[in-house]
Amino acid sequence: MSRVDEERTGLEEGQLEESAEELYEHAPCGYISTRPDGLIIKVNQTFLSWTGYQREELLGRKRFYELLTMAGRIFHETHYAPLLRMQGFVRELRLELVCANQLTLPILINSVQKKDAAGTPLLNRTTIFNATERKLYERELLLARRKAEQEAQNKAALLATISHEIRNPLSALTAATRLLGMTPLSEKQEKYLRILAASSGSLLALVNDILDWSKIEAGKLSLEQRPFDPRELLIGIVNGLAARAEEKKLLLRADLDERLPARLLGDPVKLGQILTNLTSNAIKFTERGSVTLTLAVRAQHEGECSVDFRVSDTGIGIAPDQLATIFEEYTQASYDIGMKYGGTGLGLSISRKLLELHGSKMSVESVVGKGSTFSFELRLKTGEDVSTEVPRSAVPEQALRGLRVLLAEDSDVNTYVLTHWLERWGIAFDTVQNGRLAVEQVLKGGYDLVLMDLHMPGLNGYEATRTIRQQPDERLRQLPIIAISASAQLWQHGSVRQAGFTDFISKPFDTDVLFRMMALHTSRELPEPPESPEQEPARPRPEPLASATAPAPDFSLARLEQRADGDPQVRAALARLTLHELEQTRPALRSALAAGAPDKLEHLCQELEGTIRLLDADALAAALRRAKSLLASDKRPPARVQAVTFAVDWEMEALIEALAGIANQDF
Template sequence: MNRLDSEKYVAASLIDERAEDLYENAPCGYLSTLPNGLIIKINSTLLSWLGYDREEVLFKKRLQDFFVIGGRMFYETHHAPLLKMQGRVNELNYDLLLKAGGVLPVLLNSIQLKDDAGVPQLNRVTVFNIIDRKKYELELLQAKKKAEEAAKAKATFLSTVSHEFRTPLNAIIGIASLLDKTDLTAQQAKYLDVLKFSSENLLNLINDILDFSKVEAGKIVLEEKYFHIRHLLNSILYSQQYKAQEKGITLTLQLDDALPEYMYGDSVKIGQVLTNLLSNAIKFTENGLVSLQLQLLEQEEVTCKLLFKVIDTGIGIPEDQQAKIFEEFTQASPEINPVYGGTGLGLAISQRLLSLFGSRIYVSSQSGVGSEFFFVIELPVGQAEVTQEHKAIGSEPTALKPLKGVRLLLAEDNEINVFVVSEYLRQWGVYFDVASNGAQAVELARQNTYDIVLMDLQMPVMDGYEATRAIRSMEHEQYKRLPIIAFTASARFDYKDKIVAAEITSLLTKPFRVEELYATIAKSVSLDSLEQDEECDAKAPYLHLEEREIHSGKAPISIQEYIKVTRNNRDSLNRLLLLTIKHFEQYKVDFAKALLNRDAKGMGDLAHKIKVTLQTLEAVKLQRVIASGRSCLATADKALLLQINNELQEAFDCVVVELKKHLDV
């Protein structure tokens, strides 16, 4: 053998040796099997993972012997047939049994070698250890679970906070209504109009903004109705007038003369965007002018295209910062917050709201000169006669068109709520039946014909969702078309999806506004087809209660809403007061039992049932004690629970004593 041949021989030997070493100690497992799975070759890496010696495996074990039972079934039914059919399989997930016990998660890749006649000869298998990947997947699942729990906690928090916001806001709205019935100067009446508009608008905005999960999930929808466009803009401008006057800024409104009088759309969300833009303009303007402008760009037969502008002579925005101001929690510069305050959320929310209209906000600005924010939306034009009907729905209950002839089913288990709703239904001439649980509601719906159903969602025996599904499943087509209105005080964030799934027509929240209840019924029936009865609108005898009796700042409750509901009829008021006293005496016992037994569900159910009555009576202290008991139910010791129970009993007694003071005995 010459020198060259000798070098080639040595090189070939080294290559074979290195290839064998690479096979044996590769970072992944290798093995070869006969078509039946019998292992005829395996590398050291895989043997080390499995904990076996080579002689324990070679020609003694099949690949499928290392699979758990489910893996063996999958191998026989899917893996082997697929390998035979297409000659390879990739990234199949298996758990391999270890000699010492336990399993090793792996990914298998197999390729089948065949002879010239196509007969399978050998399977070559590559095994990847994915234990680290499994750990990572588990960590991801745990992180996902924590995120979902955090989201649930946030939703619960927002639900509680939304209630805390609504309670004082309902008081503001109620006081504004009382003021409206007193003698006012022209200037005071003007201020009161702005107060009523702003507080009602704020209540609507809070209901949307606090439900922040809807923003994140893209579940905010437009709630369209007819509105007076000039009145909307005048009210928005006037609500900002005081802030502008404080800074000595001129605030102007410029409206196109060709504007239609009425529009159809979501005036609340349009108002929210314009209020935010105006508020920002005033905040960032030290002197000069802020102007709200509306121009009619195009008008067709039923729609018009509108250009909204808010122009100011404020500090302006540098060009390189103009895109950033629409990002959440972002402001034009770090100096903005210490001087002007704010969270940087307003423009981001406004941009999202406008996206529902298929629009967006644009900005044109120059530092030290001022800014112009503008957007374009297209809205249907409102019809005057239709709008007048909607306008009537917002009037006082005594001025509403009678609803005599309407047949209504009220499914509600709270007797006080039944009393309140019944008073209005009688005033409007509505024929109605009452079901105290879902099963009764289903049976009454089967026996009688109704134009509309008001369905409480949380009732004994059968809840409102199940009852609605049962009614919808009835044989006749009328049950598919029957308007079923969810009637609930719930502030949870998942109930709207459940309402859709149950085929409930729409939603009316408690506590309700009188005009909302009327509008809900009126929308579901044809007013023109109803009987007219002038007597159903006759006023009941009025009481002459002094203002201090209606509401005192020191009193634990206010019966103002009770007087309004009963239209100041002394007999009706007495019945409602006695009914409330009876229920509160029972609530006192039931709450004590649930609290001392740490019954969280029982406390929750009771809190839901009493919620509307407490809000109607403005029983703030009792609400707080109940909330305190619920919040510390799981963590409080026995002594603290006893203390809270004592406070709860005292709060109930205080409310009952106050209710008895108003009885005419």
């Protein structure tokens, strides 16, 4: 190599060495080297630029931990230094430096300990990253998270408010529809009633789906653990959906494994919701054939049982490329299916989320044009073979007869609907419109159960129940109090339980569910069936016209038939006389209530006593008793007067229509 080449090579090496030093000094991260005792022996310019220190201030003068905040110094002694000694390195530790201007700088550090051949520590090399932007980013993420959580809470509160505003009138609508179905109807009226019932049912299903999804999204759902009978659960679902299957001429059946335990421990409400969603979907998307619910025991261990749940149909099926999307919220298999069959597309998504709470997942098998099968497996503990609920089929209406119930409800329409059913079941009851009056009535004693609306003016249901539970009387602490509300926030069952409520039912409610709940919490036993035909039979009731499952009206024409002694002309004449009396008295009752004239009302009630006994008009008698009680009171809120007038007029109308059908018959 010539001298010129040697000089050029030496120059290039010098340039490279200088470039390496520049890279060290101006790297995008800080570098410091310390002795094992922490004394700083080398530092790059980047670190100095960040902190504002001069090189001579640090080298040989400062230990690394002296540059940290007080909390950082403690962390250095308790975590950083021991870790470095034990494992020879430390990665991704978050600390804060105190800069020359006394401001703090958030940093992330990685340290490596260098040792000699004998394993003696020589120095520590530390790489420092400026975490200012990262900290700002994390703060922005935290603020965004808090904002999202607040928006979710606001959305939940909005849904709760909307729910309350929708479900209250919807409760009255569905209840009035059912009550209307108990009255004599023409064929055209029955058709209109079916449309009304179907539309209100669809609206309720829509509201429930949206609210269920909001509960799951807000993480407010949790699983309960209580004994239930899986056979009873499945049969109840099949019975509840049988009418829809019959309308489409589908065979709906349940296939139960004989090895299925009599009692399982789990959450029957949420499990029932999953199975109901799947079965309802199967019926919706099946035009002919069958829908089958199967419960099969996959494995049994001591105290546990693995159960395979399957819902199969012979419906339209799902295309392979659509199987991945059907569990997404607000999504259906295709636009055409959504347009034809309707629905929110939330049912399967809700079911999937509920199964995730159980630690399980949904599987689906489907062939287009041949049908689908949805299945999942749950491992449930087995429970004792004891009855935990009172089946509706096992408790006749007279089982609640004689109960004393207090109803606290501020809505006159809801009060009327509820008291109608209480009267049907032979329950003695009082009504109040706010929590303060509810507490006063309960303290007077004598009630077997309280139905308490949560949202009332003044003292609400929560406060009223807490007040009752705080009384020294042990009987009041054990008194069954059932919460009633249309609010979506009632999925926060913890607050309901903490307030002291025994149970909860949401509006619009199923009267059968309310009946079972009241029977359960008052420990009403099933009366023994008659052993011989000589026992006095129950009073005959006419068959309802609109629905084969609706309860009979609260009057009977049996006595009128007996007086006619089988003569149709005499029966028609008696009906015309009674009809004339009711038609004459009806406007007089309205007038007495509107004028607030208790004496006139009492006189009219006395005139109607014979007619009420003739027709066994229990509901009209109860409505008149409430009217007399209201007029005897010093306080007569116009809304209460209007509600009582409506109740009396409703019962009078039912009797007039029934009698008119007999009086106008041709012979």
